[in-house]
Each structure stands twice: as structure tokens, then as C-alpha cells.
Amino acid sequence: MENDYDGFAEAYAAETENSLINAYYTRPAILHLAGDVTGRRILDAGCGAGPLFEALRERGAIVTGFDASAKMVEQARKRLGEDAALQVADIGAPLPFPDGAFDDVVAALVLHYLEDWSAPLAEIRRVLQPGGRLIMAVNHPLLFKLVHPGADYFETAKWSDEYTFNGRKAVLTYWHRPLHAMTDAFTAAGFRTAVISEPHPAPGAHERFPDELAGKTAFLSFLFFVLEAV
Numbered sequence: 001m002e003n004d005y006d007g008f009a010e011a012y013a014a015e016t017e018n019s020l021i022n023a024y025y026t027r028p029a030i031l032h033l034a035g036d037v038t039g040r041r042i043l044d045a046g047c048g049a050g051p052l053f054e055a056l057r058e059r060g061a062i063v064t065g066f067d068a069s070a071k072m073v074e075q076a077r078k079r080l081g082e083d084a085a086l087q088v089a090d091i092g093a094p095l096p097f098p099d100g101a102f103d104d105v106v107a108a109l110v111l112h113y114l115e116d117w118s119a120p121l122a123e124i125r126r127v128l129q130p131g132g133r134l135i136m137a138v139n140h141p142l143l144f145k146l147v148h149p150g151a152d153y154f155e156t157a158k159w160s161d162e163y164t165f166n167g168r169k170a171v172l173t174y175w176h177r178p179l180h181a182m183t184d185a186f187t188a189a190g191f192r193t194a195v196i197s198e199p200h201p202a203p204g205a206h207e208r209f210p211d212e213l214a215g216k217t218a219f220l221s222f223l224f225f226v227l228e229a230v
Helices: 005-016 020-034 051-058 070-080 118-127 141-147 179-188
Strands: 041-045 062-067 085-088 102-108 128-139 157-165 168-176 191-197 222-229
Touching: 005 020, 005 070, 005 157, 005 168, 020 051, 020 102, 020 128, 020 191, 020 222, 041 051, 051 062, 051 070, 051 102, 062 070, 070 085, 102 118, 118 128, 118 179, 128 141, 141 157, 141 168, 179 191, 179 222
Parallel strands: 041 062, 041 102, 062 085, 102 128
Antiparallel strands: 128 222, 157 168, 191 222
């Protein structure tokens, strides 16, 4: 099974809790783009073990989360408590929420697993209030060319990479799409692209990860968007 997070949920949660790429890059960037979330109803799409859910809740948001992996939802419930609004659901299928239920949706490192973005983006647009925001991060499209220099950047293409999460080996499979294909999909789903961000790592990253960041002020990894529902 591709991207079988049930098989390595605990190892993934442990590995990413304090990692450079997650704790000092992705999550801080999403929180920065979200800004003041006090009182906002936020859907954490692909919530994983719940660290972003927790951070948004601590900032005063009313958070609901889902993930396709039942084991990841178990990890999130351990972290967030039994009363947390969590469920197992697939972003590639109709979402179990009413129209206009949320002010924001965050989708951190989720959509790049999918070949087709049209149905997921349409569902996210449906559950957002008009004027609501989708705040998301996906693999930077240039990453594909760095890993596969001979590949065609302009084609939508499937690719995989091997990882070790807390000592456990895993393979993740992604779908590359060029930047214009991303923004075209956003427009077709009823979104306006408000922000495209290539952030620097968070404060403290250079001190905690001196070897990985030696000589660097930033690095190429993910591309971040703020989209407004129109």
C-alpha cells in the first residue's frame, strides 16, 4: 500500500516532533501564514499526530482534524485528549462536514500525495465560508527536478523516496506537478492565490541543527500558499 502511514505512524510522529523540516520549518511557516486565529473555526486536513492542531488550539482556534490513517488519528488523540474533534476521513473523498463549516482549512504536506487535486480542492472550498482561507504546503515543484534531473518538470509525474523515521524505514510516493498546474487547479476550484511563500527556517533552527544548516540562510523543500475562497 502506498503511503501506508498506519504502518509507521508511531515512528513518524516521534521523528517529526522536533525535526528541522517539521518543527522548525513547516509548522512555524503555517502558523505564521495563519496569523491571529483566535475564535476561528479551523479544519486540520491530514492532521497526522496532531502537533499543528495543538498549536492552533493553543492560539485560540476552534480546531477539527481528520486523517486517512486510523493509526495517526490514534496518535493525535493521545496527544490532544479524548474530547478533541478528530476522525478518520480521506481528503480524496467527500468530507463529512457541512457546507461553510470552517473559516480556515490547513493542509500541511497532504495534497502532494494525490494525482487529482480537483475533487479535494472542491471539497475544501465547499466546507469553507466565502472569504475563508486554505493555508497549505506541498513539495516545492523544483524538488522533483533536483531528485530527478532528467525528468520533465512540466509533466505531472509520480515519484517515490525512501525515508527513515525514528529507525523505521518507509517509502513515500508523491505526485509532482508544475507550479502553473497548481495555480490553475486553485483557480478552477474557486480560490484566489493570495500568498506564495518560500520561508526561512524558524528562529533557533541554526543553533539546533548547525550541521544541516551550515552556510545556509534557507533551503529548498516545500512551497506554501494562502488561498482565499471566492
